[in-house]
Amino acid sequence: MGASFARRGPLSAGFYEFLRFGIKQGWACLFGGILLGLIIATRLWYPQHAALPRYDALVIACIIVQVALIWFGLETLEEAKVILVFHVVGTIMELFKTSIGSWHYPEAxxxxxxxxxxxxxxxxxAVGSYxxxxxxxFDFRFTRHPPLWTLILLSAAIYLNFFADHFGFDARWALVAAxxxxxxxxxxxxKVWKVHRRMPLLLGFFLVALFIWFGENIGTGAGAWLYPNQVGGWAMVSPSKLTSWFLLMLISYTLxxxxMWRSARPAGEQSAPQIEGGPA
Incomplete structure (x- = not known):
């Protein structure tokens, strides 16, 4: 298919590459997209007085989806282990945040x-899966990527700050600057199609955080969880949450x-796989 677009000229080839980019991104969002679809579907059609509560049905459905991804080779066991770690990390933070009223889950x-x-x-x-x-x-390659140990230190500081900010110490903007x-x-x-394209990694981080924020608005709109200002009626999630998702996404990125580097590099190396150049 790509060859036929290429023969029609650069505009046609560019359109095909853009289309290919969107399809790849959609495929990368498979688990997150399914989860968001389940949240919306259960909000619209799940029986209110069912013996199995909606939230529990979502748990069972997510487990089935996760097992299916591994069974069909769409996710490896190594990846599932790391995603499980992020699942645990996220749940611990949820326990703290809900206990102090940052948000809550309204259903039994x-x-x-x-x-x-x-x-x-x-x-x-879902963030880790994506x-x-x-x-x-997209066969990621990097230039001038910071070493892994710096990411670990940064991620540890970010995670601690999610707790510390409720005790009068909030270093969020310092962490964003760092x-x-x-x-x-x-x-x-x-690599979308034939060649590698380039982008500042920071821009990529921001775009991921932005789309997570979009998903958060859909999730709260479907009643999966609610912030205090949404209890009386749905309202858009504050754009200030973008910084939270940006920082939380960096923890996932580090994991x-x-x-990825452990599987791609000799044991003991902690530098990112890099290339010294590439096509624009």
Whole structure:
């Protein structure tokens, strides 16, 4: 198909590459897209007084989807292990955030820890799943990528700040600035079709955070969870949450990068796979 578009000239070839980019991105979002679709579908059609609460049905559905991804080779066991780690990391944070009223889950469920239904962890896992899949599908390469140990330190500081900001110490903007400084010279090269294209990695991070924020608005609109200002009626999630998703996404990126580099590099190396140049 690509060859026929290429023969029609550069505009046609560019359209095909753009279309291919969208399809690849959609494929990378497979788990997150399915989860969001399930949240919307259960909001619209799940019986209100069913013996199995809606949240619990979502847990079971997510487990089935996760098993299917591994069974059909769309996700490896190594990837599933890392995604499970992010699931646990996210659930721990959910326990803290819901206990102090940052947001809450309005519906009853059996499969929960304190006030946190277990399906919530899959929302964090969806971010890790996307990063794994997009990394593979677009054959990521980097120039001037910071070493892994710096990402680990940054991610640890980000995670601690999600708790510390409720005790009068919020270093969020300092962490955003540190992230911008750390990745200021990093370029990601991604292959859509025939050649690798380039983009500042920071821009990629922002775009991922933006689309997570879009998904969050859909999720709260479907009543999966609610912020205090949404209890009386749905309202758009504050754009200030973009910084939270940007920072949280960096934690996921660190976990995924560590797994990808471990499988791609000799044991003991902690630098990113890099290329020194690439086509524009």
């Amino acid at each position: 469920s059996y499969l929960r820890l304190a006030g946190v239904p277990l399906f919530s962890g899959f929302m964090y896992a 990063l794994f899949r997009v990394w593979r599908l 992230s911008a400084l750390l990745f200021s010279r990093t370029t990601v090269f991604f 995924v990068a560590a797994a």
